[in-house]
Amino acid sequence: MSDELGAALFEAAALIALLVAVALPLSSYVVAAMEGAPSMARKVMGPLERGCARIVGARPDDSMGWKRYLVGAVALTVVGMAVLFAILIAQGVLPANPESFPGLPADTAFNMAASFATNTDWQAVAGEARLSYFSQAVGLAVQNFLSPAIGIAVAFALMRGLRSAGAGGLGNFWIDVIRAVLYVLLPLALVGALIGVAQGTPQTLQPYETVQLLEPVGVDAEGNVVEADSPEAVQQVTQAVVPLGPQASQVAIKQLGTNGGGFNGANSASALENPTPLTNLLQCGAIMLLPLTLIFCFGRMVGDRRQGRMLMAVVIAMLAVAVAVCMAAEYAATPQLLDDGAVYVGGVEQSAGNMEGKECRIGTGETALWSVFTTAAAHGSSNGSMAGLTPLSQVVALVLMGLGEVVGGGAGTGLSSLVGFVILTVFIASLMVGRAPEYLGKKIGPAEMRLAVIMVMAPALVMLAAAAVLALVPAASASAGGDGAQGFTNMLYAAVSAGANNGSALGGFEADAPWPNLVLGLEMLLGRLVPIGCAVALAGRMAVLKPSAAQVGALSASGPLFAVLLVAVVLLVGALSLVPALALGPIALATA
Amino acid sequence: MSGRVIGKALARAAALVAIATLALGVLYPFAVGAVGRMAFPWQAQGSIIEADGVKYGSAQVGQPFSDDTHMWGRPTVADATLFQGADGQPLLWYGPDNLSPASQQFAQRVEERVAAVRAAHPDRGNAPVPSDLVTVSGSGFDPHISPAAAEYQVGRISQATGRSPQEVRAIIRQCTEKPLLGVIGQERVNVLEVNLMLDGVLEAVPNR
Structure with a gap:
């Protein structure tokens, strides 16, 4: 084992241990919030919760049977999807569209609406090239809150069903969703978004910035970029674009809510979305935070903490194997990259291993770790190119997804x-x-x-x-x-x-x-x-x-x-x- | 399941989506934006490096460099068809390469890039080329390179600019950021900042 691999594995183990250590007290807070127990947070947010509940027409004591609960979950998914579909189709005539993007075609809009309403966040198109600020913030980000809230609500319904002494309902779906957003997702997202801005993620409604290139390039007749003095160049390109927008607010919730859909096509590989090692660490941890917290919630809810600890051990064990395999594969790089020793892939003054599809501020190990987290947790964000991973790492990613949201999951x-x-x-x-x-x-x-x-x-x-x-x-x-x-x-x-x-x-x-x-x-x-x-x-x-x-x-x-x-x-x-x-x-x- | 239950659920869902749209889709990003504008105006507006009224780029977005007087960054896969400026002029933007590092096509690109880098750095002879100079980043616009890749270019930059290697290294040091707590993330050199200093446009790195 190389020193770099050893250090990266140690860092991964430390982060996972830290996450478990945070998930334990957080699970106590989440259970109290979802069950309506008195707490400091309730003193602050209680009036908001009651206000939202009144507008929606839901009462905490109106505990639902499974059919009503499920109808609620499906209704919220369908309505959310319909609204998002309408926004995406109509973005050309909606406000906050400084780049004048036209509405999406119906098939693309259907795919994206289904994707964000189901907490998938598969993106058929790159956000910065096709979506207005309105579509991103008012369309996608709202689903980034609601879809994990639905997932959390359903998990609590299941836990209440398992705990029930034989008569209870499953709780009130609308109250559960409101609580998951107000007490869990929104406060965490606010903190994450502010750290993001401080570190360099844009948050503005100004149009995209146009900047002067230090070295102009040329474009050939087919539109391909060539050197400025190439004989094929038919036009010079002297300027570049810098996509802006309300990015920080969106990045925070896409990381926390197991969503994964980036503001930009490059997702958190873009230094705009993920500017520093600090944001990378926080975003990477955020992927796994709620899935792990909910496992401890399970133990508390069913009144047997050993259940939670056992499930946590199972998840961490599978996660550890995946991290080890993926990291070993990425640090080993490929013969195609080594090029018979012409390319240096050691770790002196640079990140060792396979740097294809990876960013210099992040490096090989933390990209491998993120790739495992994002596929284990049904998340889908990335801080590098998944296509740039070695084949073995891609197998790991496919297996983690294919197991069906078990190793953390959404x-x-x-x-x-x-x-x-x-x-x-x-x-x-x-x-x-x-x-x-x-x-x-x-x-x-x-x-x-x-x-x-x-x-x-x-x-x-x-x-x-x-x-x-x-x-x-x-x-x-x-x-x-x-x-x-x-x-x-x-x-x-x-x-x-x-x-x-x-x-x-x-x-x-x-x-x-x-x-x-x-x-x-x-x-x-x-x-x-x-x-x-x-x-x-x-x-x-x-x-x-x-x-x-x-x-x-x-x-x-x-x-x-x-x-x-x-x-x-x-x-x-x-x-x-x-x-x-x-x-x-x-x-x-x-x-x- | 009666239609009344479904109808009621749809009405409640519509009400909830309406509140969420207002609170999470409008108020939340505005609140973050308001704090951002007050506390971190430069970062919130894209970390744009501006000198003498000219906007030279974002500190978070790399650019293609191939001039002998400049430091080179990660290879870019640039596009000039996606975005147009106010006068219809093409604007440059970037994407990843999406090649498998185990593919033949990738092997070929690496070989070509190694040959090009070596041809421009005869002082380096047959020393291995740092990997980030011959691989495309995850975003396609990585603003940084590794210290190893920066050091590899010092001889060539020094010769082309007439600056001493010590001067070039001093500039590189100013544009270098360390890992968090010494271990999280990587040490990296901001290529655009180095080149603006080499060109004499910038005297110091902004906001650090």
Whole structure:
């Protein structure tokens, strides 16, 4: 192991430890906020909460059954998507459009609306080149708050269902969303946004800046950039553009809410969005903060902290393996880059390893760490080019997404999927020891099992279906952006990213075309709403079951043995659904 | 599930989206912008480096450099078709290369870039070329290079500008930022700032 790899692994371990240390007290705050317990924060925000609740027409004591709760979650997703679609279509006539961008075509607008309403944040077009300030701040950023709030609400409904003594409802959906925004997302985003501005992220409504190039360049007849004195140059370019806009406010919430959709196409690789090592550290930590916090919330909510600690251990273990593999691959670089020793990839006075697609202020290790976090947490932001990663790192990214929001996952949705896997594991383990399956004292029947299985299988199924459509329809395959294994990898990555509500992309894929826009848009909706539907229905079924006293010899769902089994089940389900497709794409590339 | 429940839910969703749009879509960015304008006006407006009334670029956005008198940055993949200025003139913008570092095409580009860099730096002979000089960054407009890549160019810049290597190194030092707490992030050199100082446009680095 090189010194640089060792140092990077140590830094990653320190950051993860710090995140866990912050998540523990934060989970106590989040549970109190979501459950309406008295707190300092409630003294300040309480009037706001009650005001919002009155306008919406919701009351905290109006606890809902699962059907009403789910109708609320779907209604908010649909209305949010419709409003965003309308804004994107109409941005040409809306205010705050200093660059005079026209409205998006319907297929692109549908894709983006589905993407941001489902917490995916897949971006078919680069924001700075196609979206007005209005579309970004009033359209996208609002969904960046609401979509994680819906995920958090659903996770709390599931936890209340599991905890219920046999009569309770699941809570009030509208109150849950309002609380998640007011107490959790908004305060954190405000702090993050202000640090961002201080460090150099723009926050303005002024038009894009035009600046003088120190060295003009030329453009040839096809529009390609060439040297200024090249004989092919037909025109000189003496100026460059600097995209501005309300970036800091948006970057903060896209990082915190497991959203991931950048203000700029380059996302947090752009020094405008992510100007310094400090912002990089905070943004990278923010990716994992809420997913980890909600795991501790789970332990507190179901009244058994060991459950939370066990799930945390499982997630951290899988995360650690992914980080180690990805970092080792990136520091090893590739023979194509080494160029028989002509290129220096050591660590003296520079970042060691594969710097293709990486930024000098960030370096190899912190880009590898971010790549793992962003695919583990169903986040999708990036601080480098995912296409510039080595093939092995791309396999890691694909596996983390393909496992289905387990290793952290999206805000709320990750915890729900994890509980689905726990129930599946309880069932399998109970069969092995010959006991009737029960979890947290509640019997698990065929109906609960069906819901859990659909929840964990749905993302994999929609991913593979979408990948098949992209590969089989010639008009869709035209977007692959490569031949053979590379082209298939690009398509597979897009399909897996959309199905996992992740949103990261291999840049070679040409996303903005009618086929991928429609296929991936539908996939994002299914990959979001099916698991959410299952989670809420499962919560409803569990809520009416009375917990029984623990039986002697009953299976412990919080011990190390169970944790190992859970990892095995997660990996088995993931492997069975993904390995054939991976073999045709990135594994073929990695072994070529 | 009755239609009344669905209708009520849609009405509540519409009300919630309306409040959220006002509070999170308008008030929140305005609040951040107001604080930003007061406390960090230079950063909030794009970290534009201005001298004698000319805006030379953003400290956060790299530019293509290939002149012998300038320090070179990361290779850029520039575009002049996306943005036009007020008079319809093309404006330069950048994107990443999106090549797999394990592809043949990438190997070829690296080889070409190595050859070009070496040809311009005969004083360096066959010394290995620092990797950031031959790889495209994640954004395509990385404003920085590594200290190793800066040092590699000192001989050539010194010869082309007539400044002594010590002078060139002193400029580079002024434009160098350290990692946070010595370990987080990387030490890096801001290329545009170096070149503005080499050209005598800037005397000191802005806002640091």
